[in-house]
Amino acid sequence: MSGGVTNGSLLTWASLGGGPAVLGDVLRLLRTRKVRITRVLYLMQSEDMPLPTESDLGAITLERILVPLADPTHHRVIHDAVRDRILPRLRSLDGVLHVNVSSGTPAMHAVWLVLHAGGALPMGTLLWSAQRLRTGQTRIDPVDFPIDTYLAEIRRGATARPKEAHFDPASRSARRRQALDTLARYARLPRAPLLVLGERGTGKTRLVETFVGPLKNRPKVITVTCGTLDPHLAMSMLFGHVRGAFTGAERDRKGFIEEAAGGVLFLDEVQDLERPVQRQLVRTLQDPERRFRRVGEAQERNADVEVVCASHLSFEALRKRLDPDLFDRLSLLLVEIPPLRDCREDLRDDWTRVWAEARSLEELSPEAPWSAAIERALKGDPLPGNLRDLQRLALILMARGSTAPSVSGAEEGLLEWTALQARFHAAERKGATATNGLGTGAWDGRVRAFKRRLARAARREHGSYVAAAKALGVSERMLREHAKKEKE
Known part of the structure; x- marks a missing residue:
């Protein structure tokens, strides 16, 4: 490492064998590497562990973080403790994060490497390994561990868009983790159309834009909300047209397929496409070269484009709505995103991300409020709107506190949210009774x-x-x- 002095924070386990002296050695060695540490995040397995002295720290701020571990040699125990207690604190750190991987048990060392390789640590994090030589001297070296995983790729995209709520690819619930793993495997298969199903509000669009694009190594995703296309112009908007193809076609125009060349064409709510457009799309999807014709043009073109489609309909309902040939093409690779009510282990993480995205004022607390009452409310509600239900709660609580909702304000906000949820639930039930096609009333x-x-x-x-x-x-x-x- 070379260049000017770099300010940052140091993350390290308290050494069981070496005590605070180990931390002093690491800080001294980093200074020789032109790394200036201003804050130390000191992870302690118990409160009675010895603390560094002022001579060890100087002007450095020490932040003690208690991380009790049932078994400090068990990788899963350490990983879960770090994920729950440490990673959320790292989002607000200024400067570069430096991690000393040497202190602690071998399992602790491995967890730092796994988290870093998976992109869980802040972008730009540097890992260091301090070793005592046989001569009695100590040295510190950067850890060169350039393993790249799809988790890292996804998390890099999330870091680049910090104001947007993203699913964590390493989800806690088995159902979501299985769905995201399947999505990752399918997305990396080139030239194969992909169909993503899931209720409204499950984050399908965000998943396609943040998962599929990076995994396919495609720099852009062109999203088309099919229900917003003018039925009379949908063919032209998707495939393009040439001058004079119809009244008003005064010049040649590229369609969404050509605009997405080199990237991903995402057809959201694909069932809303008109049947003639669906039939024409079948021709393009079944051709490895993705050949198509602009409206009014005899010559075929081709576009290097990946196609992903999504729908909020169930598998059975979508099959009835789509052209049979198109459905057969799209359903070869199918991923179903489970609703939030089936992934309640992820609720708190989802709530934290939704709060961060909804936070529009600097004076609002950056930490998502959490209490036993909020936990009961979220876990007891069917959440038919999925992430939108969490967004509604976040906005209600934000409206009741310029910094953080008071206890009474949070309670009143929960009551307000619960009352609104009840109205939505009633509307859902009423809508369900009308789905037989015979309406309601007289x-x-x-x-x-x-x-x-x-x-x-x-x-x-x-x-x-x-x-x-x-x-x-x-x-x-x-x-x-x-x-x-x-x-x-």
Whole structure:
């Protein structure tokens, strides 16, 4: 290590055998490496361990962190303790973090290496190994451990976007961990379309943008919300068009497929694409070269693009909504993201990340509030909105405290959130009773609801209102009018 003096913090276990003298040696050796430590995070297995003296520390601030360990030789015990007690504290550190991997048991050394290789430590963290030579002298060397894992790749992306809530790839719950592991394996397979299913609010879009892009080594992800595409222009917007292809086409235009060349095309809520667009997409997906035609162009083009699709529908419901050939192509590699209620072991971590993303004022506490009442509320609620339910709670609590909600403010905020959740739960139940297509209420209302659903379903099935009207033996105008009517 060369160059100017580097300020930073030192993270180290208190030495059982060498005592505070070991820390003094490490600080002295780092100074010879032009590393100036201003804070020491001193991890102690028990409160009665001896502390460094002023002569050991000088002007350095010592922060004692008690980390009781049931077994300091057990890798999992050490890893979980560090993850729960230490890693959250490292997010707010200034300067470079330096870790002395030498103090402690061999298992402790291994955990530092694993965490560093997995990208769990802050970006730019430096590891050091201090050794006592046979001559009695001591030396310290940087640890050169350049192993790169997909965990590190994902976490680097999360570090680059610190204001956004990200799933931790090393999740606590088995269901989420299995889903993310599957997503990682599938994402690294080139040229294979990938389908991601999950309820609204489970973070599918963020997962695709932060997991799939980096794992495919694709620098950009073009996200298309399929439900927002104009039905009459969807083909052009996706595949592009040439000048004169239709009224208003005054110049050539690239579609989303070409814009995503060299990256990932993410089709969110893919079931909302019109049937003719779905059929055209089948042609592109089944071709290894991803060939396609712009609207109005005879010559085929090709784009080096990876395709990922997502839907909030269940496997069975999506199969009914998609063109059969398209569904077959997309469902070859399928990942289902579990809802939060099935991953309650991750709730506190999710809550911490959501709070950090929602925090829009500097005077708001950077630490997410946590109490037995908050834990009961989150673990007892079905959380139908998933991450959006956590976002709602964060905003309610933030609105009740400019720095951190008081005890009474937090309690009132929880009551407010619980009342709102109850309304959403009631709306979900009411909506479920209407999913039979017959509507609710009196006869006339049910008839209107049925006609509206029939008109919309016919359009989806046949690809357009013109084709649907012909198949049903009615006028296109009547079909469109029924489709637009809302329940009274």
